[in-house]
Amino acid sequence: DAGVTQSPTHLIKTRGQQVTLRCSPKSGHDTVSWYQQALGQGPQFIFQYYEEEERQRGNFPDRFSGHQFPNYSSELNVNALLLGDSALYLCASSPPQGPNTEAFFGQGTRLTVV
Amino acid sequence: AQTVTQSQPEMSVQEAETVTLSCTYDTSESDYYLFWYKQPPSRQMILVIRQEAYKQQNATENRFSVNFQKAAKSFSLKISDSQLGDAAMYFCAYTPGRGNQFYFGTGTSLTVIP
Known part of the structure; x- marks a missing residue:
């Protein structure tokens, strides 16, 4: 089992550009959550996808959007990048009707905005 | 508001010794x-x-154990017989029983001294 896989591992973008990050959940998991972890901080919840719908959203602007595909994989899109969007973006997956307690995390995508 | 606080940004421990990391949280959930x-x-x-908050018994996993004080909303981690591989950032996290997101603290950086 490959666990939760994220791509790319590192990314450098210019301010104002758009970026797409990808996440494949652990086998058997159908729920995907995204977190932003700024340097020296704990992860902050962006949103969660279940059954291809955004189920819950944290305190992030509309520039942050997502998508979940029928195979449960997910994308995080960020438009009009700001320098402050530089962070580690973590994806977590959890099982069907499972509590958050069974969540597994990926290794993250390090996004640098210059 | 649901918050998690880790008041120790950095901790160090001698190899084979014991260290305790502190965490407090705030919630109105039961x-x-x-x-x-x-x-x-x-x-x-x-x-x-x-x-699990409903369990009075403190969780234990090999060299790792917690001291869960529900009334005080305190949740500390004790690492016994510290090993070099224990060196890392440690995050305390909370999730409501029916919730979809984790709330993380700001982390404690643990150094293990040989």
């Missing part, structure tokens, strides 16, 4: 879960230990 996650330089969040 059903919730608490976690300690380890984040090594590889960046992946690895679950160390989990505690």
Whole structure:
């Protein structure tokens, strides 16, 4: 089992550009959550996808959007990048009707905005 | 508001000794879960230990144990017989029983001295 896989591992973008990050959940998991972890901080919840719908959203602007595909994989899109969007973006997956307690995390995508 | 506070940005311990990391949280929920996650330089969040709020008995996983004080909303992690591989960032996290997101503290950087 490959666990939760994220791509790319590192990314450098210019301010104002758009970026797409990808996440494949652990086998058997159908729920995907995204977190932003700024340097020296704990992860902050962006949103969660279940059954291809955004189920819950944290305190992030509309520039942050997502998508979940029928195979449960997910994308995080960020438009009009700001320098402050530089962070580690973590994806977590959890099982069907499972509590958050069974969540597994990926290794993250390090996004640098210059 | 649901918050998690880790007041120790950095801690160090001699190899084979014991160290305790502190965490407090705030919630009005009665059903919730608490976690300690380890984040090594590889960046992946690895679950160390989990505690269900309804369980009075403190969770234990090999060399890792917690001191869960529900009334005080305190959740500390004790690492016994510290090993070099224990060096990492440690995050305390909370999730409501019916919630969809984790709330993380700001982390404690643990150094293990040979």
